[in-house]
Amino acid sequence: MTNIIVLFPKAEDAKNIRNLLVRHGFQVPAVCTTGGQALGCANSLDDGIVVCGYKYPDMLYTQLKECLPPHFEMLLVASQRVFGECAGSGVMCVTMPIKVQDLINTLEMMCANIARRRKKQRQRPKVRSEEDQRMIREAKELLMERNGMTEEEAHRYIQKCSMDSGTNLVEMAEMVLSMMRI
Secondary structure, three states, X not given: OOEEEEEOOOHHHHHHHHHHHHHOOOEEEEEEXXXXXXXXXXXXXXXXXXXXXXXXXXXXXXXXXXXXXXXXXXXXXXXXXXXXXXXXXXXXXXXXXXXXXXXXXXXXXHHXXXXXXXXXXXXXXXXXXXXXXXXXXXHXXXXXXXXXXXXXHHHHHHHHHHHHHOXXXXXXXXXXXXXXXX
């Protein structure tokens, strides 16, 4: 579930938006009235969306956007004039007065994009450290030397043992090295 931070200078407006979003099934861990509060909350979360007005006591939405962590998106609720200014800035906009269905549909689309980005991130292969690569290489070399395997066969052997035992490749390479060096 995507975290949503609600930021409006008037606490009453922010709470009303939060209540609306919660009623529609969104998770709202924070309601803020200043940009600084929103940044503090955003830095403590993995990712999410900031639903906000364009002006706060301590900054404007453009300054907030610059300071937000890269894994956060912004949904600006503002007048048509401000809406025109933010075109092409990477900020999604909903015009005032708020139409509930427009707000909900836009948030659902943004949440779907974040979910897709998370899925892509999980599917990306992990980058192994130099130490881990060295460990795997040594285990393969030892298997090749002692058992007459090719590099591909040694790699598949470590990989299969890793899957069979439910450990990761590096841990299995460590086990192969410790068992064969005895």
